Amino acid sequence: MEDTLAAELAMLDTAQLLNLLQSREQYEPEITLAVIAELENRDIQVPNLEDIKHYTQAVYEAKLEQENRPKTIAEKVKDFLQVLVPQPGYYITPILLNINLLVFIVMVLAGISFISPQAGQLFAVGGNYGPYTLSGQWWRLLTSTFIHAGIIHLLLNMLALVSVGRQLEVMLGRVPFLISYLLCGLSGSLVSTWWDGTRVGVGASGAIFGMFGLLLVVMALEQKLSWKDKRAMLGNLGFVIAINLGFGMTDGIDNAAHAGGLVAGLILGAVLMLRSKRLVTANYSLTGNAIMAGAGLVLVIVAYNLIPFNGQKRYLYTMDQIVQKETIALQPLQQISEVGENASASEFVPKVEAGIKLWEEAEVMLEEIEDVDGKEKDRVLVMLDYVRLRKKSYEMLRDDLQNDRELLNPKQQQILWAIDGYVNALRQGKESEVVDKTLHDVSEATENTLGTDNPPGKALLVVDGVKVGLIGEGEMPAQAAGLKENDIDNITILKNKQALEAFGEEAANGAVVIKTK
Secondary structure: OHHHHHHHHHOOOHHHHHHHHHOHHHOOHHHHHHHHHHHHHOOOOOOOHHHHHHHHHHHHHHHHHHHHOOOOHHHHHHHHHHHHOOEOOEOHHHHHHHHHHHHHHHHHHOOOOOOOOOHHHHHHOOOEEHHHHOOOOOOHHHHHHHOOOOHHHHHHHHHHHHHHHHHHHHHHOHHHHHHHHHHHHHHHHHHHHHHOOOOEEOOOHHHHHHHHHHHHHHHHHOOOOOHHHHHHHHHHHHHHHHHHHHHOOOOOOOHHHHHHHHHHHHHHHHHHHHHOOOOOOOOOOHHHHHHHHHHHHHHHHHHHHHOOOOHHHHHHHHHHHHHHHHHHHHHHHHHHHHHHHHOOHHHHHHHHHHHHHHHHHHHHHHHOOOOOOHHHHHHHHHHHHHHHHHHHHHHHHHHHHHOOOOOOOHHHHHHHHHHHHHHHHHHOOOHHHHHHHHOOOHHHHHHHHHOOOOOOOOEEEEEOOEEEEEEOOOOOHHHHOOOOHHHEEEEEEEOHHHHHHHHHHHHOOOEEEEEEO
16 A cells, blocks of 8 residues: 555656645645655655654554554444545545445335346336437436446445545546546446347446556556556556456456446546646646547447447337337227227227327337347237237227227227237247238238128138138137137138138138137
């Protein structure tokens, strides 16, 4: 510790040392003694320096005597709490520490797990989640840096923050330290989103890694210390960074955020050394700080807009949004089912039209997903047919309300029955079966084969591979087959060539295939 303090003071110019000596009452006596030793090494003449030295030495010895005696519990608590109190040279760090602690306390009081919060809980309070961060909720890049996934995560990060903050803040000054911390945190969140935007990222580690990287560059580039004096300190810093990056390779650790913050810290350290001509100083100009903050923020904004919002990120966002739209859109349908045939057009037509708009929005969102494969692609296609059927059902319902027609008429029943088939497939994860059998023409088949004013004929009804008869418009497949709705696993509609190939001429007008549980 003494060697590190002496090395840091050696990087300061004489004016800075004299300022420290002038305001010595604000610092610990060991710091003042180290300043006096450095002034003596430089043979700087200071009035009453010897008297100041003797007085400070006496204060230091009294402090040591006080520290070495057994402390009461109250004194130990007071000493521990000093880490939370802003002080000269250690002002921004405790503020950041307190914000992180306060956020965690609020999370726990809100019912979030003290040990291991769920990803959904972390997202709800501002965690960085690519599908939403990239769809306009950019503020998650910052809020996520003050959220932690449990008490262990919080304590490890806060210990690291205090460690690096005590060294770095006094060297840079409050404003450059704060600007650098925030920019490193944002950079870590950005790289995390770019690398794997499908996970919920939280924690101050990106910003803290940035501070370690910044300290590494400052120590490496400053020009007062010799390489011999620097070598041990730089080696220790590099070792700490390497060990933590290596630990970050384990599952559950967001190493992309660590790397992003570290690179930002290295760059900012070089910028600060360039501004001060490779001299350590806590007196950076306000204008220079503003330019650095503005330039850093512009780069963050540009990088944010360059991260592609596609693939899994768009898929997950779209699916979540459709669930929300569906929940709202189904409300008027539930209300109508409670009222029944007494539903009035004046009350429900506007609600149904609002539902149609939601289904149209969902349809557009699904159509924009073009870069997913496998099960996700099948789900998108099935969801697209499902949404189109819902929209068609609502359009028919609106027309029936406006024309005072029977609401649950045969055509509407056929649409709702087809919708149930899709719902079952989606719930059971059997999208690929629906895709393979219907080639996504079910909605068209429902309208052209079972829902037209002049159907070409009766469709073949097949249950578990057995032909059980023919059904026409208005007949419910489950009733025709003698089944209850709960007995049915899924329902598929085949038409034209598919139906003929599967079941022969009996299916010339299409086939309704029921698979039971």
